[in-house]
Amino acid sequence: MGGTWAKVSSLRLVSGALGLASSYQLYQETHKIYKQKLEELNTLQATFSSSxxxxxxxLEDLQRSFQRCKHNCSLEELELIQQINNQIKDRQNVFFDMEAYLPKKNGLYLNLVLGNVNVTLLSNQAKFAYKDEYEKFKLYLTIILLLGAVACRFVLHYRVTDEVFNFLLVWYYCTLTIRESILISNGSRIKGWWVSHHYVSTFLSGVMLTWPDGLMYQMFRNQFLAFSIFQSCVQFLQYYYQSGCLYRLRALGERNQLDLTVEGFQSWMWRGLTFLLPFLFFGHFWQLYNAITLFELSRHKDCKEWQVFVLALTFLVLFLGNFLTTLKVVHTKFQKNKLKKL
Structure with missing residues (x-):
């Protein structure tokens, strides 16, 4: 009886080993096909990108040629050129969407941070997942920064906790710039001042982190923490407002699926903005107030830190960028509304 069980066990072991060997061979063949398909994909991507x-x-050469011909054309020819230019713009938008699925060279910033690493996500699912993770990251860090600013302002009156808070700000804005650059490489159309805004904020937070404790720092500390609390509250409101706007516009097919919430005002945010716009402008002028306060502190007889004047200039740059960009969007929107009524 024992010999029979031993034979059955041996047969099972042999059968299992043969099954594993067969599976291993199948995996090897599948891996070989997978590598071959990857090479084919890379070749196709390079050829398509070049085309x-x-x-x-x-198209750019054609546009330049039309631009030179405009001065010597009749009205009919000008209308035809305008129609062709519109078709060229539509085709350029299509090419932009196509390129979002092709590997491309990283910009200077991503090259400095990540090196020559391909950051292109090749499926819609991967792009949307990364975008949603970016939005959640902004929301969670906004809440953490709000709690940190409240704690530093009202509970933790220590320089070391201030440094932790400022370091968190530096890390947050640095991470945002990297993630935004990756999203832009994958077809997100965020551009203009709202991209530069995070670079300037990173610089400002870094200077705040290096500002040594002293009379000047203590004179500005509470004002800065109060501003940070207000800014986090406004960003929290903006997140939910902009998320609702983007969800509605994407459902209507009026916005790109990779459009992001931004820390500012854009034309697609117009509907129902009468509630939020005063908070935005108040935050802009608070930045100007911070700049004026710091300029006055830089002229104080006991001021020896270079950070005071640099921070004043940085807050002034933030105010000008935010205020003028918001004002421009509001003005453009009013002009469009006037044209619609006519």
Missing amino acids: IQKQKRG
Whole structure:
């Protein structure tokens, strides 16, 4: 009986080993096919990317030729040129969407931070997942920064806790700039001042982190923490407001699926903005107030820190960028509304 069980066990072991060997061979063949398909994909991507670049250069040359011909054309020819220019712009937008699925060279900032690493996400699912994770990251860190600012302002009156808070600000804005750059490489259309805003904020937070404790620092500390509390509250309100706007516009097909919430005002945020706009402008002028306060502190007889004047200039840059950009969008929107009524 024992010999029979031993034979059955041996047969099972042999059968299992043969099954594993067969599976291993299948995995090897599948891996070989997978590598072959990857090489084919890389070749196809390189060929397609080169073709798109040639097409884009051809369209740009055509636009320049039309621009030179405009001065010597009749009205009919001008209308025809305008129609062709509109078609060229539509085609350029299509090429932009196509390139979002092709590997491309990183910009200077991503090259400095990540090196020459391909950050292109090749599926819609991966792009949307990364975008949603970016939005959640902004929301969670906004809440953490709000709690940190409240704690530093009202409970923890220590320089070391201030440094932890300022370091968190530096890390937050640095991370945002990297994630935004990756999203832009994958087809997100965020541009202009709202991209630069995070770089300037990173610089400002870094200078705040290096500001040594002293009379000047203590004179500005509470004002800065109060401003941080207000800014976090406004960003929290903006997140929910902009998320609702983007959800509605994406459902209507009026916005790109990779559009992001931003720490400012854009034209698509117009609906129902009468509630939020005063808070935005108040925050902008608080930045100006911070700049004026710091300029006055820089002229104080006991002021020896370089950080005071640099922070004053940085807050002034933030105020000008935020205020003028918001004002420009509001003015453009009013002009469009006037044209619609006419």
